[in-house]
Structure formats: structure tokens, C-alpha cells
Amino acid sequence: MNEDILDSVLDFEKECYDSGFEEGAEAGKKQGHLEGRELGIQTGFQRYRSLGIMQGRISIWKAQKDDKLQSQLKQVEQYSQCPSFENDPKVADKISLNIKMVKTKLRLLAANTQSPPVELHDDKLVFQKNDASIEDL
Amino acid sequence: MDVWGDEEPGQLAKIKRDHTNAGYLDGITRSKEQSLQGGFDEGYPEGAAMGLEVGRIIGYFQGQGLRDIEKKAFDELSEASLFNSQYYNADATPNFQGTHPLIKKWQDRVQSFNV
Numbered sequence: 001m002n003e004d005i006l007d008s009v010l011d012f013e014k015e016c017y018d019s020g021f022e023e024g025a026e027a028g029k030k031q032g033h034l035e036g037r038e039l040g041i042q043t044g045f046q047r048y049r050s051l052g053i054m055q056g057r058i059s060i061w062k063a064q065k066d067d068k069l070q071s072q073l074k075q076v077e078q079y080s081q082c083p084s085f086e087n088d089p090k091v092a093d094k095i096s097l098n099i100k101m102v103k104t105k106l107r108l109l110a111a112n113t114q115s116p117p118v119e120l121h122d123d124k125l126v127f128q129k130n131d132a133s134i135e136d137l
Numbered sequence: 138m139d140v141w142g143d144e145e146p147g148q149l150a151k152i153k154r155d156h157t158n159a160g161y162l163d164g165i166t167r168s169k170e171q172s173l174q175g176g177f178d179e180g181y182p183e184g185a186a187m188g189l190e191v192g193r194i195i196g197y198f199q200g201q202g203l204r205d206i207e208k209k210a211f212d213e214l215s216e217a218s219l220f221n222s223q224y225y226n227a228d229a230t231p232n233f234q235g236t237h238p239l240i241k242k243w244q245d246r247v248q249s250f251n252v
Contacts, residue, residue: 020164023160024162028168029171033179035173037176037177037179037180042220043181049192052189052191053199085185087178
């Protein structure tokens with residue numbers, strides 16, 4: 001086989017590879033985006049649901065006329081606020097920390113006021129991994 | 138181009154197929170990795186906003202001691218029932234505008250308890 005022929009074979013192979021690559025890249029872009037999106041929706045949902053439950057519980061206590069209770073609520077309320085919905089490691093850290101901080105206090109409040117026990121449904125949250133990077137999930 | 142001569146017409150097709158497939162596989166792997174995080178960052182705030190609303194509903198009934206209703210809300214507002222093909226298109230975009238219909242339904246229920 002002379003060099004000219006070898007060159008054209010190699011060119012042809014590269015041409016095929018490149019056109020395949022381009023096609024694959026286009027398909028992967030859509031697939032990756034879709035899979036990431038689905039995972040993102042579910043991760044965000046679980047993380048903020050616990051925060052929402054805390055806010056729901058607090059909203060009911062806030063309606064009660066009890067000065068001591070109200071002053072206790074003031075201390076915990078700031079921790080149940082929602083800083084932002086952005087997937088930012090710092091925000092995620094803050095939320096996880098807040099949930100941890102306030103969980104115990106809310107449980108005590110519930111016991112002291114003879115309210116139903118606090119259940120945040122956050123068993124699935126893994127607190128040591130706060131930055132929601134895809135590789136961690 | 139007739140590299141292999143008439144006696145081996147299949148060879149060229151085989152080269153084409155093998156190399157196109159190899160390229161396709163590399164291309165899809167590379168671009169999938171690159172687009173995953175972008176999709177995740179796009180979906181995360183949408184899920185977060187819904188999670189917060191759902192949590193408020195559950196927390197409300199939990200605080201009222203209405204355990205049966207809380208349980209029903211929790212199940213009906215689970216990921217499985219919120220994020221399925223009834224409410225989402227194949228590309229994971231919502232087919233509803235504004236608030237998710239199930240969340241709206243339960244928000245109205247909370248409202249009716251408040252009046």
C-alpha cells in the first residue's frame with residue numbers, strides 16, 4: 001500500500017470519526033441537560049421541603065397569643081428563612097446548618113407547647129455533602 | 138475513492154461504521170458530562186421553590202395536629218406524583234403555567250382552613 005492510499009484511508013477514518021463525534025455531541029448535550037435537570041429539580045425539592053415544613057410549623061405558633069412563645073419564635077425564625085434558591089455551595093451550606101440549628105429548638109418548642117412532634121422528612125438529606133455537585137449525588 | 142478495490146466493497150462501509158460509532162460514543166460522553174451540571178443548576182431552583190411551598194403545606198397541617206391530612210398532603214405532593222408525565226413534558230419542562238396544579242389545590246385547602 002503506498003503512502004497516498006494510506007493517507008486517504010486515514011483521512012477517511014478521521015472524517016467518519018469527526019462526523020460521528022459531532023452527532024454524538026449534539027445528542028449528549030440534550031441528554032445530559034435533561035438528566036441534570038431532573039436530578040436538580042428533585043434535589044432542590046427535597047432540600048427546601050424541610051425548610052418549608054419549619055416555616056409552616058412556625059406560622060401556626062406565630063398566630064398564638066403567648067409572649068414567651070413569641071420571643072422564642074423570634075430566635076428561631078431567622079433560621080427558617082430562605083436565603084436563595086440558587087444552587088450555590090455557600091447557600092446550601094447555610095441552609096443545612098440552619099436546619100440543624102433550628103430542628104432541636106423546634107422539637108423543644110413542640111414539647112413545651114404540647115404541639116404535635118416536628119417531623120421534617122429530611123432523613124434523605126446527607127448533611128456532610130452540602131454542595132450539590134452532580135458528582136456527589 | 139476506491140481504496141480496497143471492487144472485491145471488498147464491505148470494507149469501506151465497515152471502516153465508516155466503526156469510526157463513526159467511535160466518534161459518536163466519544164462525542165456523547167464528553168458533551169453529556171459538560172451539560173449535566175448546567176441542567177442541574179437550571180432545575181434546582183425550580184425544585185427548590187416547589188419544595189418550599191410543599192413544606193409549608195405539610196408543616197401547616199402537621200402543626201394543626203391533622204395527621205391524616207398531613208399524610209395525604211405528603212403523599213399527594215411527593216416527587217413521584219408532582220414530577221411525572223401528567224405535569225411534565227418529555228424534556229422535563231412543565232406543561233402548566235405558574236403554580237403546579239397539585240400544589241395550588243393544597244394551598245387552597247390550607248386557605249379554606251384559615252378562614
